[in-house]
Amino acid sequence: MMRELGELLRELWADRRRLFLVVVALGWGTLGLTVLLGFGHGFDRAMVGVLRESGDRMLRLSGGATTVPAGGLPAGRPVPLAPEDAAALRALPGVRLLSLEYTVRARVTLGAGEGPNARVHGVDDAYAEVRGIRVRGGGRFLSPIDGQERRRVAVLGDRIARDLFGAADPIGRTLLVSGQPFSVAGVLAPRITVMTYNGQDDDKIFVPATTLRALFGLRNPSFVVLEAARAERSAELVQEVRRTLAARLRFDPGDRAAVAIRDHAAQAREIGALILGIRLFLGIVGVLGLLVAAVGVANIMHALVDERVREIGLRLALGARPLQIRARALLEAALLVAVGGGGGLGLASLLLLGLDALPLDRSVRAYLGSPVPSLPVAAGIAALLGACALVAGWHPARRAAAVQPVEALRHA
Amino acid sequence: MPEPLLALRGVSKVYARDGAPVRALDGVDLDIAAGEYVALTGASGSGKSTLLHILGCLDRPDQGSYRFAGTEIASLRPDALARQRRAVGFVFQAFHLLPRLSAVDNVALPLRYSGVAPAVRRARAVEVLRRVGLGDRLEHRPGELSGGQQQRVAVARALVGAPSLLLCDEPTGNLDSRSGVEVIELLEELWREGCTLIVVTHDPGLAARARRRVSMRDGRVVGVAEQER
Numbered sequence: 001m002m003r004e005l006g007e008l009l010r011e012l013w014a015d016r017r018r019l020f021l022v023v024v025a026l027g028w029g030t031l032g033l034t035v036l037l038g039f040g041h042g043f044d045r046a047m048v049g050v051l052r053e054s055g056d057r058m059l060r061l062s063g064g065a066t067t068v069p070a071g072g073l074p075a076g077r078p079v080p081l082a083p084e085d086a087a088a089l090r091a092l093p094g095v096r097l098l099s100l101e102y103t104v105r106a107r108v109t110l111g112a113g114e115g116p117n118a119r120v121h122g123v124d125d126a127y128a129e130v131r132g133i134r135v136r137g138g139g140r141f142l143s144p145i146d147g148q149e150r151r152r153v154a155v156l157g158d159r160i161a162r163d164l165f166g167a168a169d170p171i172g173r174t175l176l177v178s179g180q181p182f183s184v185a186g187v188l189a190p191r192i193t194v195m196t197y198n199g200q201d202d203d204k205i206f207v208p209a210t211t212l213r214a215l216f217g218l219r220n221p222s223f224v225v226l227e228a229a230r231a232e233r234s235a236e237l238v239q240e241v242r243r244t245l246a247a248r249l250r251f252d253p254g255d256r257a258a259v260a261i262r263d264h265a266a267q268a269r270e271i272g273a274l275i276l277g278i279r280l281f282l283g284i285v286g287v288l289g290l291l292v293a294a295v296g297v298a299n300i301m302h303a304l305v306d307e308r309v310r311e312i313g314l315r316l317a318l319g320a321r322p323l324q325i326r327a328r329a330l331l332e333a334a335l336l337v338a339v340g341g342g343g344g345l346g347l348a349s350l351l352l353l354g355l356d357a358l359p360l361d362r363s364v365r366a367y368l369g370s371p372v373p374s375l376p377v378a379a380g381i382a383a384l385l386g387a388c389a390l391v392a393g394w395h396p397a398r399r400a401a402a403v404q405p406v407e408a409l410r411h412a
Numbered sequence: 413m414p415e416p417l418l419a420l421r422g423v424s425k426v427y428a429r430d431g432a433p434v435r436a437l438d439g440v441d442l443d444i445a446a447g448e449y450v451a452l453t454g455a456s457g458s459g460k461s462t463l464l465h466i467l468g469c470l471d472r473p474d475q476g477s478y479r480f481a482g483t484e485i486a487s488l489r490p491d492a493l494a495r496q497r498r499a500v501g502f503v504f505q506a507f508h509l510l511p512r513l514s515a516v517d518n519v520a521l522p523l524r525y526s527g528v529a530p531a532v533r534r535a536r537a538v539e540v541l542r543r544v545g546l547g548d549r550l551e552h553r554p555g556e557l558s559g560g561q562q563q564r565v566a567v568a569r570a571l572v573g574a575p576s577l578l579l580c581d582e583p584t585g586n587l588d589s590r591s592g593v594e595v596i597e598l599l600e601e602l603w604r605e606g607c608t609l610i611v612v613t614h615d616p617g618l619a620a621r622a623r624r625r626v627s628m629r630d631g632r633v634v635g636v637a638e639q640e641r
C-alpha cells in the first residue's frame with residue numbers, strides 16, 4: 001500500500017508541470033473559500049457582539065414636534081418628553097427596563113487647569129443593562145442609591161478615563177465637572193457600538209440623572225431609553241408607546257414626528273439579515289470556485305486516462321483487476337485534490353492567523369472580528385474537497401476500468 | 413485422450429472497418445496440449461495476433477468456444493478473468509514495458525496483481541532478471557536498455573508469475589538476429605522446463621524450431637504440421 005502510494009506520487013511528480021495549474025486552482029479555490037468563510041465567521045461573531053453591546057432590544061425616544069393639528073392646537077407644536085411621561089411608559093407590560101438620559105457638555109478637569117469639554121450624560125442605573133454597557137473590573141456602574149441620594153459619582157468612558165488619568169487607576173479619584181467634584185465609581189470596558197448616538201460611549205461621562213438635573217437645573221431628558229421585554233415584538237411596542245404618549249401629550253397617534261422613536265431591535269434584525277446574506281454570498285462564491293477547480297481536475301484526469309490507455313491496457317493484461325485500476329484513478333484524483341486543497345487550507349490558516357496577530361486598531365477589529373480558521377469551517381471545506389475528488393475522479397476512473405486490453409495494446 | 417490445455421471450437425472474430433466487416437478469425441478449431449511448442453505462422457493480417465490475444469484472454473471471440481484447462485473463458489466474471497490472465501505469460505513484439513518504472517519494478521508488476529508481498533516481489537523479480545542475464549541492469553529504465561535487453565525484461569516479466577502458458581507475438585520482430593536468437597533460446601529453455609510455448613513468427617527459421625507448426629490465412633487455420641528437429 002505504501003509502495004503503491006509512493007509509486008503514484010512519483011508518477012504525479014513526473015506530471016507536475018501539467019498538474020501544477022490544477023493544483024493551484026484547487027488551492028486558490030480552497031484558500032478563497034476558507035478566508036471568506038473565516039472572515040464571515042469572525043465578522044459574524046464580531047457583529048453579534050457589537051449588536052449586543054449596542055443594545056439590540058432597545059428603543060430610544062426623544063421629543064419632537066407635531067406635524068398635524070391635534071387636541072385643538074395647530075401643527076408645529078413642540079412635544080417635550082417629561083420624566084412623568086417616562087414613568088407612564090415604565091408601567092407598560094412590554095417595557096422591561098427604562099432610563100432617562102440627560103445630556104450636557106461640560107468642562108471636566110482634575111483640579112485647577114485645563115480639561116476637555118466632555119459629554120456628560122445623566123442616566124439611571126438601568127441604563128447600563130439597556131445599552132449593554134459593561135464596567136471594567138474593580139469598578140461599578142451607577143446604582144439606584146446613587147440616583148436616590150443624588151450622589152456625585154461618575155462612571156467614565158474608556159478613552160476619556162485614559163485622557164484624564166493616563167495609566168493610573170481612576171477608581172476612587174476625584175474629578176471636577178463644571179467645577180463640582182465627582183468621585184469615580186467605575187470605568188467602562190472599551191467598546192465599539194454600531195448603533196450610536198451622540199458619539200461613542202468611550203468619550204462620555206455618566207453620572208446619576210438626578211444629580212445632573214439638580215446641578216444644571218434641567219427638567220426634560222434628551223432621551224428616554226427603554227428595553228423591550230421581547231425584542232422580536234419591538235414593532236408592537238413602538239405602536240403602544242406612541243399611543244400612550246399621544247394620549248398623555250395630546251398629539252395624533254399617526255403623527256410620527258411628534259415623538260422620534262428609534263427601534264434598535266429592528267435595526268439589529270436588519271443587520272442580522274444582511275450578515276446572513278453576506279455569508280450566503282461568500283459561501284456560494286467559494287463553492288462555485290471549488291466546482292470550477294473540480295471540473296479542472298476531472299479534465300486532467302480524463303486526459304491522464306486517455307494518455308495512459310496503453311498503460312492501463314497493459315496492467316489489465318498483466319492481471320490487474322478492473323477494480324484496482326478504478327481505485328488507482330480515484331486515488332490519483334484524491335491526491336491532486338488533497339495536495340491542492342491541503343495547500344489552500346494551510347495557506348488560509350496562516351493568513352487568518354497572521355491577520356489575527358496584526359496590531360489592528362480596536363475599531364477596525366470590532367467590525368472585522370477575529371477571522372480564525374474555525375474547525376467547522378475547515379471540516380466543511382474538507383468534506384467539499386472530498387466530494388470534489390469523487391466527482392472529478394469518478395467518471396475517468398470508470399473509463400479507465402473499462403479499457404479493453406487488446407485495443408490498448410494494438411495502438412503500439 | 414486427456415482434455416487439451418487449450419481448446420478452440422469455431423472461434424470467429426469480426427471487425428467492422430469502414431463499414432465492411434473484416435473476418436480476423438473465421439471458424440478456428442485448434443487444440444493445444446500442455447507442454448507443447450507451437451509456431452503460429454502466416455502472412456501479415458492473417459489473424460495470428462487476434463488468435464493469440466484470445467488465447468491470452470485479452471480479447472473475446474464473437475463466436476465459438478474457448479476452453480482453458482476445461483474452463484469456458486466466456487463465462488468468467490471480471491475478477492476471475494484477471495486471475496486467468498495472471499496464469500498466462502505474454503511477450504509482445506513492442507515489449508510494452510512501462511517507461512517510468514525500472515526493470516525490476518516492471519518485472520514485479522504482475523506479482524503485485526497476484527497479491528504477493530512487496531519484499532517477495534522484488535526478490536523474485538531480481539531472480540528472474542538474473543536468469544535472463546540482466547542481473548546488472550536492475551534499476552535501469554526501459555529507455556536505458558537496448559531492444560534485446562528490453563525484450564528480455566519483458567520475458568522476465570512474463571515468467572515471473574511461473575505461468576503454465578507462454579504466448580509470444582513476434583518476440584524477435586524488433587530485434588537484430590543475434591538478440592533474436594538469444595531471446596528464442598531463453599523461451600525454449602522455459603519450454604523444456606515444462607511450460608507450454610506458443611510463438612507467432614514470420615521467420616521461417618524460427619518456425620522450424622517448434623514441434624508443431626500452425627499456418628493461417630485469412631483468419632483460418634490452413635495447415636498443421638508436426639516437425640522433427
Ligand SMILES: Nc1ncnc2c1ncn2[C@@H]1O[C@H](COP(=O)(O)OP(=O)(O)O)[C@@H](O)[C@H]1O
Pocket residue numbers: 410427428429434435436454455456457458459460461462463
Ligand atoms: N481493432 C481492429 N479493428 C479493425 N480491424 C482489425 C483490428 N484488429 C485487427 N484487425 C484486422 O484483423 C485482421 C487480422 O489482424 P491480426 O490478427 O493483427 O493479423 P496478424 O497478427 O496476423 O498480422 C487484419 O485484417 C487486421 O487489419
Ligand SMILES: [Mg+2]
Pocket residue numbers: 460461462581
Ligand atoms: Mg500481428
